[in-house]
Amino acid sequence: MEIAVCRAADVAPLDEFIGSPGAASSHARRFARQQAGGGTYLVAWIDGRPVGHGEVIWDGCAVPEVRAALPGCPELNGLGVWPPRLRSRGIGGALIRRAEELARERGRTFLGLGVAANNPRAAALYARLGYLPLTDYVDCWSYEDSDGVIRECVDPCTFLTKELPSGPLDVKRS
Template identity: 40%
Template sequence: MTEIRLHLSVRDLTDADLPACGWAGSPKHVRELAHQIRRAEAGEIDYLAVCTPIGVPVAVGGIDYAVKPGAGTLWQLSVHPALQSCGIGTLLIRSAEQRIGARGLTRAELGVEEGNPRARALYERLGYRAFGRELDSWDTEAEDGSLQRYETMCTLMRKDLT
């Protein structure tokens, strides 16, 4: 077996990154990332990209500071499918937690789809604990371009960052 080591960096997602983010979701989702970049530029959120040495994003995720008072809410966390289970999600989440702490906040929260046990196991390994459940929904784009409403039950999780 050959082992390859990549030196990854974490930085803010930029408009120039969007063409390389097709793996992160539907074309509609990638188009909406431009809106999230505008929110980040306004200081409302942080939207991070974990990048290879040549600057190509292999993981992305947001931190919203307006959802819960005193907390940063992680959302839209995604790692390139070919690179999952390589520690990149851990790097993304720890970097997000550092951003939350830099704003003087002491808690991170997130919702994980109940049908995604691998993600929940990662969050639990990183110290997140369940505290509730919540129905979540959003519009998704079908292959024919039509919009469909996606609904899912999420487990709410939090971590004390102090």
């Protein structure tokens, strides 16, 4: 498995293998934010195929109560592994560890992410990796479906954070 920063040429395979809800590509939006300097879009690859992704948004979560609870905390957003049969095989954890490395390289001392109340499997992974609850919030988002209808989504979530250790990165030796 390889974790790489998204390139322009990666957007089409992401759309093909890890579709976005709705008519507009969330992959293209994330890549555009990366190009503008607002994020870093990470993609997990196995055998030349994208199997996971996550975006570090450097300005942090847009929800006011999250921003107030820990100002300046970057957010790992849109973490996902596809297809579902590949979950619980280390792909999500590898994406998170790479996001943590990027945050440390930028001098950040925390990384945060949201988890929906109805996603205990993801919450368990985040807890194993050392993420602790910071605050509850409601994530409201929308997308345009393939028929052109705007769909509104409301998810009760918890924002989790992890304090990133300072000093040299730990290197595991075999």
